[in-house]
Amino acid sequence: MKNINFGIDLGTTNSGFAKYENGKVVIYKNPVGFRDTVPSVVSFRKGRIQIGEKAREHLVSNSESVFASFKRKMGSDESYFIKDTENNITPIELSSMVLKELINFAQGENPKSTVITIPASFDTIQTNATKKAGYLAGFEEVVLLQEPIAACLAYSNAQNLEILNPEKWLVYDFGGGTFDVAVVYIDERELKVIDHKGNNFLGGVDLDNLFVEKVICPKIEESAGVENLWQKMIAGDNADYKKLYFELLFKAEEAKKELSLKDHTSIEVDSDNLDIVVDIDILRAEFEASIAPKFEESFQLTENLLKENNLHFTDIEKIILVGGTTYIPYIRQELASRSGISVDTSIDPTTAVIVGAAFYAGSKQSELVEKSEAVVDHSAQKEMGVQLVFEPNSKDTEELIAVIISDPFEGFYRITREDGGFDTGLMKAGQKFTEFVPLLTKATNQFTVSLYDTQQNLVYSNNAVRITNGLYNVQGQPLPNDICLELDEERGKTYMERIFKKNEILPLKKTVYKLSSKNILKNSDEKLIINVVEGNSGSMVGSNQTIGYIEISGENFPHDLLKGMDIELNFKISESRDLSVSVYIGSLDLEINEVFNPHQRTVIVEKLISEIKDAIDDINSEIDFEAPEENYEYLAKLKRVQEHLIVLYDEAIACRNDNSTDKKYQLEEMKRILIQEYDDMVRHKHVLQELIEYNDTKAYFTEYLEKASPKQREEFDKITKNEKEVLQSNNKYLIRKKNQELESLLDAIYYNQSESIVNTYYFYMTKDEGEYKDVAKFRQLCSLGEKALEKTSYVELRAIYTQMYHLLKVKPARRDDFNTFDGNLGLK
Template identity: 70%
Template sequence: MANINFGIDLGTTNSAIAKYENGKITLYKNPVGFKDTLPSVVSFRKGRIQIGDKARELMLTQSENVFSSFKRKMGSDAQYFVEAIDAEIAPVELSAMVLKELINFTQPEQPKSTVITIPASFDTIQTNATKKAGYQAGFEEVVLLQEPIAACLAYSNTLNIDISQEQKWLVYDFGGGTFDVALVRIDPRELKVLDHKGNNFLGGLDLDNLFVEKVICPKIEAVSGQTNLWKRMIAGEEADCKKLYFELLFKAEEAKKELSIKTSAQFELDIEAWDVFADIEVSRVEFESILYAKFDESYHLTERLLVDNGLKFSQIDRIILVGGTTYIPYIREQLAQRSGIKVDTGIDPTTAVVVGAAYYAGSKPSELAEENQESNPVATDLSVEVVYEPNSKDAEELIAAVFKTPFQGYYRITRSDGGFDTGVLKINQKVTEFVPLLEKATNIFTLLIFDENQNVVYQNNSIHITNGLYNIMGQPLPNDICLEVDEEAGKTFMERIFKKNDILPLKKTLYKTTSKNILKNSDDKLIINIVEGNAGGMIGSNLTIGYIEITGKSLPMDLIKGMDIELNFKISESRDLNVSIYIGALDLEINEVFNPHQRQVVLDKLASEIKTVVDEIQEEIEYQEEDENYEYLAKLKRILDHLTVLYNEALEAVDDRSTDRKFQLDEMKRLTIQEYDDLVRHKHVLQEIQEYQNTREGVESYLEVASPKQREEFEKIVRNEKEILQSNNKYLIRKKTKELDDLYDSIYMKQDERFVNAFYYYRFKMESEYKDAQRFKKLVELGESALERNSMTELKAINYQFWDLLIVKPRTREDLNNFDGDLGLK
């Protein structure tokens, strides 16, 4: 089986394609300018579609038919109206056009399989949209790779770094449209991404917009007499302003590049409609004055990544720069100054990702059937299992062939370059041969098996062993994948299915019960909602990636409360989600595959969601002011201020028809609510831990009178308590507390003192809480008499009479456990 070999960086600003072959990477050149990259820009003009540099040049004259930065809207419901063809086009289609152009660079080769990179913080919907673009471009096989992994593979395989012991790196990836920071562990044999954080709407494009708004627009207003220029440009209602916006974005990007090597830059501006012709000069100082807030956002995410993993900057060995934005001197200087770590510029930040993608593709077997490939050309019953390490740091590696049934014959192993040949050797039960490896290359070996007459009965010519190159054997899951389940009537929580940073692919089975009756032919529903995000956070701050409704109309018979449900989940390396549901009592099985590639962002809904959290934070602040926890209050107020700004910007952005501000606001809302979630969850988790410990002490105080089975149950419950208490998930801790609570009740209910405690509970209630005051007094006398005689049987009967006499009866544990859930699943 051949490897994929082709890797693509599908970037916001620029894209590229490369190929792995025999340990070396070939970057395919853009015929225009013979550059390593292709601008991710598409234009429509006179029935002709142009992609890349020529399309980008038209931004100055025909901006209404030129489209760029569409990667930022992948997975959204955004549509671009193309005047030239009088039609709308989606970001996925534009991305497919860029990919097709990259394929043209490989002529005469026509790759059918490829690895395409995505930001580590891309959610499942954005991931699926990228995959869809790959298939629309004509690929038959698309494998996705997270960009920080690609950057690390490029860095570790390209540079000769002496890694004699374990190191930790930070990959600081500030690209044209997205920002990612990843924590990586590397040792002499293995490279692994431990964790990451990111913002899908923080990139060079945002710096360009700020540059235009804060620096260039005021200069134009000064020479033209125009006012409110920025708001008029992004509103897109005036043709001249709309055209000017795209022209200024183009010039801002060029000036930004120039300011990376010079202290000032100039460009000409000719606006016929306003009779304005001017030379606009911008300085590096002016540009850097607008960078602080955006750099601070990236640095704040970097700090949070380290805090979440219990690390300090002093424990990081190096920072690897990726993405064109990291060319900006201010970014490099601030990063080095604040972190105190070596900022490594050893690789080209603009091509690191595509180089790493090609290295990964070179080690990834293609699942497509190869034409004209025969691994066993002779009809035979011979069954052979070939075993070897596909990646090795050693000078030689073992190839073994094991026969399922006894076999006598011969074997021969050759290396494709002709540098190694075992000759024909006798087989002794099995084949074991150490083969020499060419350094920093993929070594291809052929194994031939002969019968006793030296006729070929088996051939395997696709044994690939890569020497001296780092590889990664699996990609981490970017977020928790959770199932929403009923906690109590009207409330739900997220139960984690797969944990963030688990290595893909994954599968798991959960067993649940129904929390309500769903009658045949009724409109009642059993809801299976699978979400992506943070298992311990708010459900509203997470993203639904799989949703199934089972209504009474689809049931063969009634679904009764308490019935068992088996749920099987599988998630592929490219994040396809497969869900299988089996209800044994109904013999009902449902299978669904989810690969959603589009979601909607509505500004009114966005503002409403922010307002809900703002109100909640204000209540939390009012409550906490009484406790005078000033550090906690300060953090709450900072988050509140940020959300208030986002709320106001969401209201203002209603008229923004030119930028992708609404998607940026949605991303910032998500990240800020997650930060609030983390802060409040810490306090709630501490409360739940205290409740757990109190309950545990209560159970322990009764263990002496517990039965052997109850003591065994206690040991089973507390066996993994350390893992649960450190999970930072209040729902998991609460569930564990409930298990102890139920055990406590089962022991306590067999003790005489429970009747005594119950009597005093009823004895000291107000007379007004009972239906008959005289009867209440009589029961009190009878109860005290029973206590004097230590008659628990009488006291038990009296307690039941108290219960019947109550006007409003307290909820029992049984009541709490037998609620009807909204989802129908618990």
Template identity: 40%
Template sequence: MENTINFGIDLGTTNSAIAKFIKGEVIIFSNPQDYGRNTLPSVVSYKKDKIIVGNKAKEFLEKDPKSVVGVFKRKMGTAESFKIKSINESKTPIELSAQVLKELKTFVNTGDNLDAVVITIPASFDTIQSNATKEAGIQAGFKQVVLLQEPIAASLAYANMKKEREMNDGQWLVYDLGGGTFDVALIQIKHGEMKVLDHEGDNFLGGADFDQMIVEKFVIPKISEEYNFINLEDEMKSASGKLNAKYYVLLRRAEEAKIILSSKTSAEIVVDGFEDEDGNEVDMEITITRSEFNELIKSNIDGTIEMIKQILTRNSLKPSDLQFNLMVGGSTYIPYVRSRVEEVLQIPVNCEIDPTTAVAVGAAYYAATKPKEIGKGTGVKPTTAISIKTSYNKASKEKDELFSARVTGKTEGLSYRITRQDGGFDSGLKKLTERISEDLPLVDGAFNFFSFVVYDSQNNIVETDIEPIGINSGFGISGQPIPEDICLEVDDYDNPGKTRLKPIFFKNSILPLRSQAISFPLNKGLIEGNDDDFIYINVLEGSHLALPEANKVIGFMKIRGTQIKRDIAKGSDIEITISISESRDIIISVYLNMADQEFKQTFNPKERHTPVEFLKEQVEELSEKLDLEIEEASEKEDFETASALSKLKKEMESVSEETESLTSDDVTDKRYQLEDKKRKIAQEIDSATKNKRIQQVKAHYFETKDECEKMLDENGNDHERKTFNDIVAQESAFFSTNSPLKIQEKSDELYSIISRIRWRTPEFLVGIFKWCRDNQTRMNDQAQAKSLVDAGVFAIESRNWERLAEINSGLLNLLPRGAEKEATTRIGFGL
């Protein structure tokens, strides 16, 4: 009867787990190869004739480290692969993750066919990392993979564990510190529904880092004090180092010591099995105390606290506004993590759920609300006389859940009946109509199954296509937020030759998302049939306040002259629509007005895809930008900025040289490495010049403000004066954001007031008309243009300024997009 996914997997950096939702409860499957353990170490070992996953693989890590891989989740979404010595092959993070997922399937002892699953990801995973995780699920044999952010999963586990009377409306934090990643999310419950309001994270912080710190900052220095080694750390950490295998032995022993320190004040780390440079056998027992360990990780934990403070500041919250801080992830077993976070923030920590399995449990609860879609749209769907489309919440804390349905087919003489599986509800026979609405009573804390049966006049069952109805009387989630802004790269008309970011969706917008059609004028024309003519539509992920070069490219569309049906003029409109699915597939639709053509493309990249020609173009532009910024800073005697930028010059030159040497069909990972370097340089340029951009937009704001005030005194009305005063009253607030975009927005609002006043001013209207008349040959309808010009001459002679304003608007509409700004600038009214 069940038609929901029900299975949830926590695909962790160091450990993974699988759980299933069964009739209102979640069971966590045990590891059949490690009795009593509910998790699987995310480690994969390769032999010539077999693949081993889990604890046994960890043991081989010490014997044959070049044939064993762990902590590969951190490399998801990159082009990096891991060379496996024993099989002389390379394996990608996706392939390694797929092996972990396959092994988790063996945990399931219920006889289920695992064809659909919910897999969790860190909330800070970007689009490409998310798609890589989904691809790992497909490679593991799942036909349907739904992604869920880990803090949401943890919240679902907690909320569904509690009784309804214990879960009041309010807000809390989820502090998720696992083996390799960190997330913190602000969660809100309102009217029985959970929502993620904000989050921060670090995909390179977790328990594995603490193990490395114990070895590198504590154990190796202790060994070096007692024995003679040259570059001991390099010999251990380098893949070609003679002591590389011993490094993994020490990591495992450091992890064991870390676990002991959660319950005891000290732990021993045995170091043996190798010789120093003088041939002396190394044999030590190094004692590490809890306070020494705490000091090692203090800066990392304080870094997580700073992220929490950022969330509180952004959301104007005090610690007292939050109910608790829910601790999730194996590394929150560390007493110092709990005590330090609570001490600094003064928010009570909540340790009521098992931090190692909570995410898998929450994923299973979520899976119970997601319908299986396997097979939909394939094969021939059986036809029935009656078709029923239903609508209801799959998870609800209400006592009664509204169920509605739309019926198509001949309903005359038919009736329906809805019953709950436990016999506790029976709607009785009711007349079947095109629209049905029922309040279905729910058993609290259970999974409620209902059957919907259609009968004819003799009470014979009529076959329909209705899916089984299942409602979990537990907490649901209103949706998943995106971790970063999604932007388009567009031309910056205030700075010819440069581009800027146009935000389409802002960070924390709830998936799925669909934008309105956004129109832009083309900055270049396209000639039909010319393969050398093309335009890029570039979609990026990252702060919309940054330089385009500083953000991550997640997809782009290239439209060539060979794809269009007619020539496209420069300045003609292009309309772009973007949608993002819950599992982060991005669909972009581009409509070229002049050609009446639409182009569509779906982006679900599993690794960053960077065409060499596109990368070369970006690197060249960034290099020119850097040179101009250095020159400008030097001319203004801003030696601090000039010095910071000059330090980047050598690095930029190296990137330029390496990029130029790439061939267009380069098959190595070099392009991805160079794209990363380019992005980091752009971020540093952005950071070094931010003050300059803020000063520029502030100067522009005050210039616009003065012009607006002058025009208000001459021709403004009361409504315009009030709008002006409201903007000025907010100055301290938007200046304090230090956001160039926010300040520019206020300048634009003032400019709107100026524009409205100008369009009532005879001098301005006559000037616009004369400019339009001089540019009449650029207009796309010459007959209409001539008619409007004749009417404009008459309007000026009769001093009918209202009519002249209408005529000017008509003339500007016949010109390429952006002509109004061009007109006002050319005739001396632009700012």
């Protein structure tokens, strides 16, 4: 098998294509202008499809049939209407066209496999949409790589670095459409992402929109006497204003580039149809003031990332810049002055991800089998258990290959390097042997290990031994978010139990065992629901994204599913984030298997408004519950989040008529971030309450544990065995569940004690006679109870108060009544 070798940066504003070959990366040049990248723009004009620079040139004159920034809509249900063809087209289809254009750059080559980069903060739906675009473009194999990892690979492999001591880098990736920030660990041998944060709707496009709205539009309004120009343009219901919007965006992008080099620039606007002819001057300071809020958003994400990982800027060795937006001097200066860290500008931020993708592709083995690959005749090759042990990455000039054969073996081995520069010749081999092989520097060395019997007949061959010298590589990618299972909780709500933890290295698999939380009769319309979500395991279910949903109806059951029956669930998630879920119910002999790769979600403005309002109301309730004099700092934080949500609510109301910009997606992203922030604050408080309750319950055991039976003491040890892990989980639901287990055990011990039996008897005996259905029977029980007390017969006394309970007209709820619940999902 060969390595993939081809890498693509599918960017919001520009995309690029490169190949790894003989230890080096070659970027395929765009034939138009011989540049390293191509604009991610597609136009449809007079039956002709154009991609790249030519398409971008038509953005102003033919905006209705020219499409850009569609990467930001990947994973959404958005589609674009093509006036020229009167058809709709999706972001996935547009992205596939850009990918096909990139393939054309590699003239004479026909790559079947590729690595495509994605923002680290892309969720599973956006990830799957990107893969689908790759397959639509004609690739048979698509492997995804997170952009911060690609940038680090480019930086570490392009520089002659000598890392004597481990370092931490900060990758600040401000691209055309997305923002990502990541903390990366690197030493002399290893490079890995520790953690990341991002916003999929924060990029250069948003800076351009702010620039137009806050600077350019007011100047035009003042000069031309126009009112509400921005609102008229983004409404999209007037062709002339819509055309002006795209013209101003185009001019804003050009002015942004000029202001990165000069202190001032000018823009000419000429629209005869709208009677607007102006020439406006713009200062760099005005531009910087307009984009400052977006930089603040990026810097706050950066600070939060460090805080969540108990790091400070002083722990960071350097900041690596990625993305075209980082060319803006204001961003570089603010980043350097606020962090106090060296900002490294030694690599090109616009091509770093392309180069890194190719480096990764050069180390990634393709799963496709080429027809031209030589295959050993299986009739002559014995079934052999052969284990090859070697380091895939090495800084040394030679590396050890160890071969272990499961069965006794006598014969010969031969190891050759693909370029012909090394050949051991035939060497005697036993069941185990080793060989030091020389490595070409700064290159991936491919070796073939062959085994021969005593007659020198080939019995085994493996050409998949690849050792990269002097280059950093990444063994697996981190999972961007927790993957969780929604479960019924005993207070009538649901919670999330983590299956896979954020930053665990993909691929992953796990088996969990759960119980049915309700009876589901066969042939009924009751359902067992398996809901797999992506997000934060300790947060509310609603603030996260569903990525796998299975409904199993009673109509499909061969028998009744009774409460408390075992349910086995197996989860697998691939490196490219395909999710496989299998459900097995042994009592029904029922198995269901599903593979989820959702690639579309919907953002509805009215639903968005409703969710923001609900969050504001929840915060109001929390504020009303708190005593101001006791926790003013906590209240201040709550009010700050609430104020941001109120602003967001007003913007969402105004967004109802916005048919041009990405505003609703930005608001959706900000809503998610703010609700998560609120959720974090409330969760911390609720976790403390659950911890207090747990510790109080456990304290009671000092009185009752000595009265427990040996089996009950064993149960107590079992419950408290892993309590440290649960109590430190910061998950109120897990702590509550642990507390409920302790309470149930404590009840079992307490209600077996004589004092408890006596107290319960007096509770029922002292009730008013009118509360009982049969007064004569009640009096008889009271008489029997007194005799049982005289004899200290507690078994009789328990039987007597049980009969009293059943005589009551209205029965009081017992603890068992609260613990016995029917879940909505059917899974606990």
